[in-house]
Amino acid sequence: MAAKVPRKNNGRSRGATTIAQVAAEAGVSPATVSRVMNDRFVGEDKIAERVRETAVRLNYAPSYSARSLALGQTQAVAFVAPDLRNPAFQAILSGLSTTANEDGYRVLIGDSAESVSEEPLLAREIRRRCDALVLCAPRMPDHELVDLASTLHPMVLVNRSAAGAAPALTVDYRTGIESLLKHLYELGHRHIAYVGGPTHSMSDKYRRDGLQSFTAQNADLAVTEVPGGVASEDGFNAVDAVISTKATGVLAFNDLVAIGLLGGLQERNVRVPEEISVAGFDDIPFARYIAPPLTTASVPHEELGVQAWYRLRSLIEGKEPGHDMVFQPRVEIRASTAVRRPD
Amino acid sequence: MAAKVPRKNNGRSRGATTIAQVAAEAGVSPATVSRVMNDRFVGEDKIAERVRETAVRLNYAPSYSARSLALGQTQAVAFVAPDLRNPAFQAILSGLSTTANEDGYRVLIGDSAESVSEEPLLAREIRRRCDALVLCAPRMPDHELVDLASTLHPMVLVNRSAAGAAPALTVDYRTGIESLLKHLYELGHRHIAYVGGPTHSMSDKYRRDGLQSFTAQNADLAVTEVPGGVASEDGFNAVDAVISTKATGVLAFNDLVAIGLLGGLQERNVRVPEEISVAGFDDIPFARYIAPPLTTASVPHEELGVQAWYRLRSLIEGKEPGHDMVFQPRVEIRASTAVRRPD
DNA sequence: GACCTGCAAGAAAGCGCTTTCTCAGAGTCT
DNA sequence: AGACTCTGAGAAAGCGCTTTCTTGCAGGTC
Structure with missing residues (x-):
């Protein structure tokens, strides 16, 4: 009968050199190799040197x-957004990826695509694969968001807040669109169409709030809402509806729609x-190059990503994440908006 | 003296439920729980049910x-590209991410940013974190690419090939730009400027080859090269040089430059x-919306990502990756190119 | 020279799974 | 009834690290 020999490598061979092999080759223990590799070694330099040499060899x-x-x-974090094809999310x-990389972290991406209902599942699943999560979920119902925020720590929210359950980096869409509306108003426009975003999305709601607020203060202004969406084709498809409103100015949900x-x-x-x-919203890199150059509200998306990382990092290290931030969009006036011509 | 009790949880508490806890709670062994969770359980249904119930509880x-x-x-793959801000890579x-997700794989991103020299290191590092790699490395020297390809298996190359060392999905830039050049030629242009891409990048080399090939066949055509780059600002900065060539037509390295x-x-x-x-190259989503709509050569980038996943998946499963593919760009004639006006 | 201290390095446990191996017990066959 | 095959489920090894615990040994003290 065969001698009972301990099963090695679990039957599969994975090929890569292990710490044990290095240890054996260098004539030290795995613990020593580990310590050397992680700069925690305190013994003789000769040994460290030998280990290092063996490791590279x-x-x-x-x-x-x-x-x-x-x-x-895991030294990785996740980024979940509803549509990775949108330049704003990119x-x-x-910003997130570049900054995280500097600290040795990689980012895992999750595109929740169209499905709002799958979003919490995706977030949970992907969160378990890494150390932290950045979540952009404009359409997620509040209670689910809070639920997620309280269970998926560390995580930071972008464009949403969850009653303090997680640090949030937001954009003041309300004021942003209000400024844009004011801009059109000052150009003489009195009837304006708003091509909206996804129904039930918070980012759309904030915009509507802004519009309403300004309209309420200016009795001679009328804003008509037209169903839109998030992508260029949604804007394209809304054209007839917009024309039929007879509005002289249009505010679009975002630059893509515009x-x-x-x-x-x-x-x-x-x-x-x-x-x-x-006028659009976001100031994606191409907004200035299209014809005519698009008036829009600029949002510092990269910076949002960068700040998201800083907060995540603090959270991972068990520190305070820093204050929430609300970014103020800046109106970029370009050639797509002009003084209203007399009819 | 304290009784020697085995150290549990390594001192740290990670909180999450472990398979052992479920096993204990359900009154079975961890092996059984594992089997149930992975649909490999063959015993009594009652047990499986109890385990499942316990697990969710x-x-x-x-x-x-x-x-x-x-x-x-790891059920994850990596995507490494020189510039994630370029819509083409996005x-x-x-395409890669969406398709991989369907098979339960997530993607890890690596942006090699500007640094060509760091690229191999980045690729190696990120590759070790996952099961496979998709690499876009237009500027990597051939020998390094081959080296990588032979050591980082499974991996697939996009836009480059490495002498069969790894499956490759490429774009026929050569023919693509030749068609574009022909288009301008047919419009009557005889002096054309080419705003090039990064020096030493293969994607630029292929384009130059195409230009040269067509020029060689048409003695009355002159193509002047102008240094460019990969981003919009590079195109912007090349304007004076282009104007000073007195060319009546310009071909740009890509749409961004254009x-x-x-x-x-x-x-x-x-x-x-x-x-x-x-004219540009790539047909990024905005190319048709800019002013004037940009004539360009359309490349099916999403499809490239999708095919990359299919090949990766085959490789991971130990199967044949399928044939290499060469995508043919399709010339999209839009308003940015027109018949040459008499001087 | 016995005793204590301090330090360098190894032994081994632990992280939470998967999977092979093992072994009762039930069923089958002669 | 005894021998034999299945079969269902548990024991334990193994994946490749990190880190605590332990120990051997050199140097210092009285």
Whole structure:
């Protein structure tokens, strides 16, 4: 009968050099190798040197999985947003990723696509794979958001707040759109169409609040809402509805929608801004290059991502995350809006 | 003296329910819980039911780290690109991410930013965190690419090939730009400027090859190269150089550069396409909306991402990755190019 | 020289899973 | 009834690290 030999490598061979191999080769214990690799070694320099030399010779690199298990942390964070194809979210991601990388953290992405109902599940699932989460969930119902925020710590919210359950980085859409509306008002426009965002999304609600607030103060101003969406095609599809309102100015939910709108208007030979003024929101990088350059409210998306990381990092380190921040959009006046022409 | 009690939980408490707790609570062994959770259980239904019930009651979810270590795989893949702010790469990422998600894989992102030299390190580092890698590295020297490809398996290359060392999904930039050049030629342009991409990038080299090939066949055509880059500002900065070539048509390295160029041209009151025709490359979503709508060569970036996932998946499963694919750009003629006006 | 101190390095436990191995007990066959 | 095969479920090893605990040994003190 065969001698009972301890099963090694669990039957599978994974190939990569392990800490044990380095230890054996260098004639030390795995503990020593670990300490050397993590700069916690306090013994003789010769030993450390030998370990280091052996490690590079054997092409050793510690296993992330093993390390994660032992340490209880993954050195990764997640970013969940409803639509990664939107340049605004990409900018946030870019800011987050770049900054997190500097601290040795990588980011995992989660695109909740269209499905609002799947969002909490996705957030939970992806959160379990890493150490923290940045969540953009404009359409998630408040109670679910609070629920998530209280269970998924550490996490930071972008564009939403959850009653203090998690640090929040928000944008003052309300004031932003109010400024845009004021801009149009000052240009003489008295009838304005608003091509809205997704129904039930908070980012849309804030905008409506802003519009309402300004309208309430100016009796001679009328704002008509037109169903829109988040993407260029939504703007494109809203063109007829916009034209039929006879409004002389249009505010779009975001730049993407505004751009689609511009495309549709042009197709129908409606001149912008001569016949109708159009403004977007976000100031995505292309807003200034389209025809005509788009008046919009600039939001510092990259900065939002950067700040999100700083807060996450504090939270991971068990420190205070710092105060919540509310970013104020800045109106960028470009050529897509102009003084209202007499009819 | 205190009785020697085995140290539990390594001193730290991580809070989450473990498989052992579920097992204890359900009165079974951890092995059984594991089997039930992974649908490998073959025993009595009552037991399975009890385990499942206990698991949801205790809010149990297996630890990804532990699972990764035991299984030797992470259910994640990485995407490394030189600039995640470029819509073209974002589209690839989007296609990759969406498709991978359907198979339960998440994607980790790596932005190699400007630094070509750091790219191999980044790729290696991030690759060790997951099961496979999609690499876009237009500027990496061939030998390094081959080196990487042979050591980082499974991986797939996008926009580059490495002598069969890894599956490659490429775009026929050469033919693409040749078609664009032909388009301008047919419009009567005989002197064309090419605002190039990053020096030493393969994607730029392919384009130059295409230009040269067409130029060689048409003696009455002159193409002047102008240094450019990858971003809109590079195009913007190239404006004076372009104007001074006196070319009547311009081909830009990509849409971003073309858009910047358009912006700069407009600022100097040079009308497009009346005075000069401009074409880009990639057909990013905004290309059709800018002013004037940009003639460009359309590349199916999302599809590239989708195909990248399919190949990665095959590789992960130990299957054949399928044939390499070369995507053919399709010329999209829009308003930024027009017949050359007599001087 | 016995005793204590301090320090360098190893032994081993633990992280939370998966999976092989093992072994009762039930069922089958002659 | 005894031998034999299944089969269901648990024991335990293993994944590759980190870190606590332990120990051997050199140097210092009285």
